[in-house]
Amino acid sequence: MSAFLEKFAAYGADVDGVMDRFMEDEELLMVCLDQFVADDEVEQLKEQMGKQDYEQAFEVAHALKGVSGNLGLTPLFDATCVLVESLRHKVYDHVEEELSEVVKQREEFVKAYEQMK
Amino acid sequence: MKVEGSEINLRGNEQDLESALLRYVCCREYCEIIIVDGKTNRGKVWLPNLDGGSAGFEEIEDMDADSMEYFKKHATPNNLEALLEKTRMSRIREELAKSDSYEVFFEEKTASSATQYYRIEFSYIDREQELICVSSTNITAHVTKTREQQELVKHSYELGEAAQNAKNNFFANMSHEIRTPLNAIVGMAEIAKMDVHNPKKIMECMDIMLSACQNLTNVVSNILDTSSMQSGSVKIVPNPTDIHQVLEKVEKEFVEGFKKPNQTFKIEKDLKHSKFMLDATRAIRVAMNLLTNAANFTAGNGEITLRVTELPGKTSRKGFLKIEIIDNGKGISEEDIQHVFEPFYRDHDTAENYLSGTGLGLSVVKSIVDAKGATIEITSKPHEGTTVTIVDPVEYAEEKKKVAVEEEDQALSGKRVLLVEDQPINMLVAKRMLERFGAQVDTAEHGRFAVEQFMNQPENTYALIFMDIQMPIMDGYEATRQIRSSGRADAETVKIIAMTANVLPEDIESAKESGMDAHIGKPILTDELKTLIVSVLD
Numbered sequence: 280m281s282a283f284l285e286k287f288a289a290y291g292a293d294v295d296g297v298m299d300r301f302m303e304d305e306e307l308l309m310v311c312l313d314q315f316v317a318d319d320e321v322e323q324l325k326e327q328m329g330k331q332d333y334e335q336a337f338e339v340a341h342a343l344k345g346v347s348g349n350l351g352l353t354p355l356f357d358a359t360c361v362l363v364e365s366l367r368h369k370v371y372d373h374v375e376e377e378l379s380e381v382v383k384q385r386e387e388f389v390k391a392y393e394q395m396k
Numbered sequence: 397m398k399v400e401g402s403e404i405n406l407r408g409n410e411q412d413l414e415s416a417l418l419r420y421v422c423c424r425e426y427c428e429i430i431i432v433d434g435k436t437n438r439g440k441v442w443l444p445n446l447d448g449g450s451a452g453f454e455e456i457e458d459m460d461a462d463s464m465e466y467f468k469k470h471a472t473p474n475n476l477e478a479l480l481e482k483t484r485m486s487r488i489r490e491e492l493a494k495s496d497s498y499e500v501f502f503e504e505k506t507a508s509s510a511t512q513y514y515r516i517e518f519s520y521i522d523r524e525q526e527l528i529c530v531s532s533t534n535i536t537a538h539v540t541k542t543r544e545q546q547e548l549v550k551h552s553y554e555l556g557e558a559a560q561n562a563k564n565n566f567f568a569n570m571s572h573e574i575r576t577p578l579n580a581i582v583g584m585a586e587i588a589k590m591d592v593h594n595p596k597k598i599m600e601c602m603d604i605m606l607s608a609c610q611n612l613t614n615v616v617s618n619i620l621d622t623s624s625m626q627s628g629s630v631k632i633v634p635n636p637t638d639i640h641q642v643l644e645k646v647e648k649e650f651v652e653g654f655k656k657p658n659q660t661f662k663i664e665k666d667l668k669h670s671k672f673m674l675d676a677t678r679a680i681r682v683a684m685n686l687l688t689n690a691a692n693f694t695a696g697n698g699e700i701t702l703r704v705t706e707l708p709g710k711t712s713r714k715g716f717l718k719i720e721i722i723d724n725g726k727g728i729s730e731e732d733i734q735h736v737f738e739p740f741y742r743d744h745d746t747a748e749n750y751l752s753g754t755g756l757g758l759s760v761v762k763s764i765v766d767a768k769g770a771t772i773e774i775t776s777k778p779h780e781g782t783t784v785t786i787v788d789p790v791e792y793a794e795e796k797k798k799v800a801v802e803e804e805d806q807a808l809s810g811k812r813v814l815l816v817e818d819q820p821i822n823m824l825v826a827k828r829m830l831e832r833f834g835a836q837v838d839t840a841e842h843g844r845f846a847v848e849q850f851m852n853q854p855e856n857t858y859a860l861i862f863m864d865i866q867m868p869i870m871d872g873y874e875a876t877r878q879i880r881s882s883g884r885a886d887a888e889t890v891k892i893i894a895m896t897a898n899v900l901p902e903d904i905e906s907a908k909e910s911g912m913d914a915h916i917g918k919p920i921l922t923d924e925l926k927t928l929i930v931s932v933l934d
Contacts (some may be wrong), residue, residue, distance in 0.1 A: 300825050302832055307587045311821045318821075341866050346821050348919035356919075363897075389805040 280388050281305060286395040290354075290388065297351030312392060315350055321385045337366040341342075341379070355384040422793060432459050434526030437485050459485050472503045472511070476515065488518050488528065496520070496658075496696045501535075512536045514825070574615060610653035614688065617681060619693075621760040634673035634769050636793035639717075640665075642676050643704065646683045654688045658696050664703040671793035672717065678764050685757035686721040686784050693782070694725030709789070718790045732881040733774055737762040783794035809834030811859035816846040816869040816875065822918070826862060829925060835860075843870030847878045855886045859933065863912065865896040865903070872896070873910040880911040891932050895920065 280288070283305065288294045301308045320343045327336035340363045347356040362377040432439035433853045437460060440453040456462045463483045474927045481487060482500045491498035504512045513536045521527040550786035550898055551693065589603040643663055655661050685803045690700045701722040709715035728736065736758050770788035817823040823839060830837050838858075840846040845872070850858065861879070865872040876892050894907035897918040914932050916925060 293919075296921065300829065300920060302828060302922075304828070307824075307828070311824060314821055338866060338868075341897060342819050345918045346819050348897060349825050351516060351919070358496050 283309070283395055286391070287351075290391040290395070293351035293353050297349075300349060300351075309396070311350060315346060315352075316389055316392060319385075320346070321382055325378065325382065328374065332369065333366055333374070335367070337363065340366055340381075354386055355381070355388055358384040418702065428532045430456065430459075430530040432456075432485070432528045432530060434485065434489055434528050439530075446767070461823050467502070468868070470504045472505050475502070477679055481874075487497065489796075492518060492520055492523075492528070509856060521687050526598065526682070556827070574612065577608035577612040577615070581605050581697060582903065584608070607653055610649065614653075618685070618757060618760050621681065621763070632764070634677045634791070636671050637674040637676045637679075638671055639667065639674070639704070640670060642674070642679055646680055646687070646702070649680070649684060649686045650691075654684075654691050656691055656694075656696050659691060659694060660699045661809060662699075664701060664704045665671070668701075668706050669715075669792050672792050673791040675768075678768070682761050682764050682786070683719070683721075689757060690721055690723040690725065690782070690784075693728075694723045699724050707787075714789065714791050717786075717790050719786040719788065721784045722781065723783075727778040727780055728774065728776040729778060733776060736774065742891075750751050810836075812836045812838065812857055813860040813862065814838050814840060814846060814849055814858045815862045816840045816843065816867070817862075817864045818842050819864075822864070826920065829922060830862070832922075833926065842867040843872055843875030843878075846870075846875045847882075850890075851880050851882060851884070855884055856890075858886075858890055860929070861892045862895045863888060863892055865894055865898050872912075876907075876912050878911045893928065893932060 280292075284294055284298070286308055294375040297308060298305075301311075324336060324339045324343060327333075327339055340359055344356060344363050347359055358377070358380040360383055362374060365371065365377055366372050408420070429442045430439050437458055439456040439459050439462075441456060443452060443454055464480055467476060467479055479502050480751050484916045488498060497517055501516075502514050502516070504514060506512055512534055513533050514531045515535050516530060518528055518530055521529045529840060560663065584601040584605045588598045591597045634775070643665070647661075647663055663689045687702065688698065694700060695918075701720070703720040703722065704717075705718040705720075707716040707718055738759060753848055762772060765786060765788075768788060773785045774782065775785070776782040808830065811834070812831055815826055815837050816824060816832065818841050819841070823841075827839065833864065838849060840849050846861070849863070863872040863876060868905065872894060879890070879892070880887055891914075894904075894912045894915040895918065896903070896907075896915075907915045912927055916928055
């Protein structure tokens, strides 16, 4: 396993799953991770949540769930799943805390990713 | 269970007492259970129907006095004196100092003058605190029934009528084995219901229920396998299988569900390869049946070993797996070894002492072993132990897997597929995966583009459409509906697979309702996708 993948695994990523999806193409994975960091869907999510536009927030959170899952970012994926289900079932009592967890997990990934490269 | 000083807190939390008691007896059948404080000889009898109709305990002030009164009233007089001596608390304590459990048998004369035979088992729930469980079982019906069934089945085979009669006996024989774990499940569910706000208690109940479910699953699996055997349809479906994973599963199932607490269990492996072409479900069934037998016929502190050794074959692609299950239990007599593979056969000791078991396990094992072309041999010495040895011809899976991948790659080779996905990274990942399987991939960023793309191509251009669900402009459900109702010749035949992070059953249902053929959840796994493509295109 490369030094990058070792660090990626130490962060908590699903390295086996992601390398399977990326056909062991580590370079392509890093291109996608760079793209993911640049896109910052979490900003859009925060914006929609701030406006209490929960329907739109659900769309964004759902997309975030898909892409974080595909990229094997398990801690972020897990946090996003919780928020997606609350928004899907229109149970808004804890969505602010759940959003905070998503934001925190994204920040932790971005920070960890900077050190991995 | 709470113990204060030298006395059980029998007036304490009834549910704790009930829970501990039911946990202890959940794998047994009984007609009466008493829990006794060995230090004071005071006890409580569990009654499923008290005066008020609900279940609960009734106090017993002095077990010796209570036993005497009971046996004088119910037991046949010819051996009353010996029975009273055997069931005195001082004697029970002496016996339990020597072994884990102590059994006493007695006869009861009923009002109709028919003799009923009972077995009373004494065993410690907590040796340190001297908490003793006393359970009695009516063994008359079971012993008689088992013997009658064995005779009947044997005779039926001779007459060539085995199938029908075996089926009839089979259902009769099963009732006990099914009822026992069901009793535990129902009992635990009732307790959990009474204490819905106590998560710890509920978890305890769930653990017991899961253990009982595992027992029940084993019995049902044997029933189904037996049914397949009788119709001659035991099919072995070998697939590339990691043997280490199979052994881990066997260990987990056995240790959690069947091994007695103080028995030692170990797995010994001598393997050069990891992956073999095996029918994992059948392999686990064989191992579980043999291990369960070993646990049942080995003392509470006995040793059980599962040894798996790889033996070389004549070619580099084939070899043998030698599987040995070794115990130091009570062994099997030579006479019984001749019959152990017959359906419903239970050795004399088992039937007479009413040990649990369906009598199906080994016949199921033999059928699977025969269907696989393997051999099975049992060697045993009474009071020393038993070794069951299976030698199974196997094919190594690595080369086969390579062939399989090539075949699956060819499944999309030269085929054109449409990938509909709005998220660029997800699009890239899925595109690469599909290209790896040989597909030519067109893409669309949302549902409307997908419909346009489909309509603009000649009929039958696309072998498959992979459709995301949640997309801007037009979602995957609507796009699918429009494609299906487009009126083109291939509108209803083109295969559409939902590829989405929506993985709830209702999401899968919605995908089907909109006209999609299959569903795969994100994140996608290559193997899962391969299997799905092959099955959809078939």
